Amino acid sequence: MRQLPPVVTDFIAKKYARAAVKVETVPYWSTVRFLATIGGVIAAGTSRQAFAYGVGGDMAAAGRSGILANLSDTNLLKAGETRQNADLFVAGIAAYITQDSEPALLGKIVRETHIEMTTDGTNTQPLGTLEMFPGGGGLYGAGNSFLKSPGQDGIGGKDNGAGAAISYANNGNPMAGNFFVLDTPVLWTGQTGVDSNFRLIATNARVITVPPGTVRVGVAAGAGTAGAGAFTPPAVTGDDGTFVDVRFRLAVWSISRRSVN
Numbered sequence: 001m002r003q004l005p006p007v008v009t010d011f012i013a014k015k016y017a018r019a020a021v022k023v024e025t026v027p028y029w030s031t032v033r034f035l036a037t038i039g040g041v042i043a044a045g046t047s048r049q050a051f052a053y054g055v056g057g058d059m060a061a062a063g064r065s066g067i068l069a070n071l072s073d074t075n076l077l078k079a080g081e082t083r084q085n086a087d088l089f090v091a092g093i094a095a096y097i098t099q100d101s102e103p104a105l106l107g108k109i110v111r112e113t114h115i116e117m118t119t120d121g122t123n124t125q126p127l128g129t130l131e132m133f134p135g136g137g138g139l140y141g142a143g144n145s146f147l148k149s150p151g152q153d154g155i156g157g158k159d160n161g162a163g164a165a166i167s168y169a170n171n172g173n174p175m176a177g178n179f180f181v182l183d184t185p186v187l188w189t190g191q192t193g194v195d196s197n198f199r200l201i202a203t204n205a206r207v208i209t210v211p212p213g214t215v216r217v218g219v220a221a222g223a224g225t226a227g228a229g230a231f232t233p234p235a236v237t238g239d240d241g242t243f244v245d246v247r248f249r250l251a252v253w254s255i256s257r258r259s260v261n
Contacts, residue, residue: 020258028250030074033063036242042208050200050248054078080197085190092251094179095133101244103143103166112204121197136178142167146241149213149231156231
């Protein structure tokens with residue numbers, strides 16, 4: 001208890017009085033999708049909400065309509081509700097980029113996206129831009145793009161080749177425990193009230209455009225001819241090369257009454 005911020009210890013004293021409580025640092029996570037057209041366009045003003053769906057629920061609010069969430073997407077059991085109706089204090093936020101995301105889209109998404117927070121589902125507070133939220137793990141190095149064409153002798157991803165190699169960009173090294181620290185922990189209560197509907201909202205205010213590479217037919221090398229590798233860009237929105245998924249992880253203190261057993 002001595003290591004908890006005063007705002008947390010004061011809350012425990014006022015709400016739980018002399019009752020025995022359990023304080024844990026359990027993870028909470030939720031994933032949103034930035035989805036582009038096959039022409040590499042994400043419309044301006046498009047928003048996605050993290051923690052707006054639970055396991056088994058439709059991910060439409062997160063930008064992935066028609067897909068039912070599982071534990072790889074979120075660990076909420078119900079949209080906006082804490083697990084076991086615990087009271088949470090959110091101390092920080094990390095943002096992870098999933099490894100099937102399109103690296104060619106990532107740079108502009110990071111540049112144009114801002115993050116807002118709401119605890120009541122209505123009033124929002126700007127927290128910062130996406131690159132301000134580091135990940136305590138995740139990708140580091142380079143990835144293969146399905147959207148961009150490789151060099152002349154390279155073969156595209158949809159054509160059973162490696163595709164174009166694109167380095168991943170990170171806001172600092174993805175070290176364990178790395179996250180955006182909130183100046184004051186934010187309450188997300190498991191009870192009905194103004195602090196019971198926590199969301200993170202990711203919005204790109206400007207249009208994002210990353211044109212795909214041009215279709216290229218494979219040509220075998222011959223006498224005096226260097227040849228060329230085939231390249232076929234994504235054909236359907238939702239295919240590899242048309243999306244970036246961001247998984248938000250909250251650093252929290254979870255407070256609940258101890259069991260009588």
